[in-house]
Amino acid sequence: xxxxxxxxxxxxxxxxxxxxxxxxxxxxxxxxxxxxxxxxxxxxxxxxxxxxxxxxxxxxxxxxxxxxxxxxxxxxxxxxxxxxxxxxxxxxxxxxxxxxxxxxxxxxxxxxxxxxxxxxxxxxxxxxxxxxxxxxxxxxxxxxxxxxxxxxxxxxxxxxxxxxxxxxxxxxxxxxxxxxxxxxxxxxxxxxxxxxxxxxxxx
Numbered sequence: 001x002x003x004x005x006x007x008x009x010x011x012x013x014x015x016x017x018x019x020x021x022x023x024x025x026x027x028x029x030x031x032x033x034x035x036x037x038x039x040x041x042x043x044x045x046x047x048x049x050x051x052x053x054x055x056x057x058x059x060x061x062x063x064x065x066x067x068x069x070x071x072x073x074x075x076x077x078x079x080x081x082x083x084x085x086x087x088x089x090x091x092x093x094x095x096x097x098x099x100x101x102x103x104x105x106x107x108x109x110x111x112x113x114x115x116x117x118x119x120x121x122x123x124x125x126x127x128x129x130x131x132x133x134x135x136x137x138x139x140x141x142x143x144x145x146x147x148x149x150x151x152x153x154x155x156x157x158x159x160x161x162x163x164x165x166x167x168x169x170x171x172x173x174x175x176x177x178x179x180x181x182x183x184x185x186x187x188x189x190x191x192x193x194x195x196x197x198x199x200x201x202x203x
Contacts, residue, residue, distance in 0.1 A: 003034070003035035003036070004035055004036065004114055004115075004118050004120070004149070004153070005118075005120060006035060007035040007036060007111060007114060008111060009032055009072065009107040009110065009111065010032065010107075011103075011104050011107060012065065012069055012099070012100040012103050012104050013100075015065045015068050015069060016028070016065070016068070017065060018062075019058075019059065019060070019062025019063060019064055020062060020063050020068065021061060021062060021063075022043050022046060022047075022058075022061070022063070023043065025046060025063050025068060025071065026041050026042060026043055026045075026046060028068070029041050029068070029071055029072055029075050032072060033072070033075055033076055036076075036114065036149045037075070037076065037079065037149070040075040040076070040078075040079075041071065041074075041075040045075075046063075046071065049071065049074060049083075052083060052087065053087070054070070054074060054083065054086060054087050054090055055067045055070050055071060055074075066099045069099055069100075069103040070090060070099065070103075072103070073090075073103065073106055074086055074090075076110065076145060077089075077141050077145060079145065079148060080141060080144040080145050080148055081141060089137065089138075089141070092134060092137075093134065096134050097134070102138075105135075105138070106138060106142070109138065109139060109142045110142050110145065110146070113139075113142050113143055113146040114146045114149065116146075117146045117147060117149075117150045118150060
């Protein structure tokens with residue numbers, strides 16, 4: 001869990017303002033997403049995103065802040081969305097919100113939801129309550145990504161260490177009626193001390 005505990009994405013104005021070359025971009029994004037994903041982006045992937053017009057062409061082989069912010073979102077969300085769906089969401093975002101606002105909103109939502117899913121926060125707090133469809137879709141992507149990340153890390157723990165005397169099905173996050181989201185309830189009577197110990201070992 002240490003990796004998730006320390007997970008933080010750079011905000012828009014923390015992304016390098018000078019253009020980055022392809023190798024620099026993939027290294028930068030890979031480092032940012034390493035706590036939750038491995039091998040999330042490669043040079044060929046970026047070239048493919050340009051070809052499919054998910055992002056614009058680099059200027060003099062350099063990628064600017066807007067393009068890097070978009071690539072961070074794509075690299076994170078592609079595990080739960082197809083490229084066609086990603087393209088549709090990005091086009092919708094461009095019609096409704098500037099890249100800076102949309103990207104920072106995504107970062108805050110992802111960090112907060114991951115903390116909630118991994119039991120590092122008691123409640124799932126929304127940044128705002130605007131009922132716009134675009135925000136609802138983005139939150140849905142973030143929730144799917146967060147639970148997929150939890151499941152992958154938890155299964156990795158089982159594979160490496162095992163969970164003696166505990167059915168993995170019993171350790172799936174329980175539904176939290178109060179928050180309206182899925183969350184681990186460590187006070188559940190059916191949950192054993194071995195289970196709680198295993199959860200704290202998630203990298």
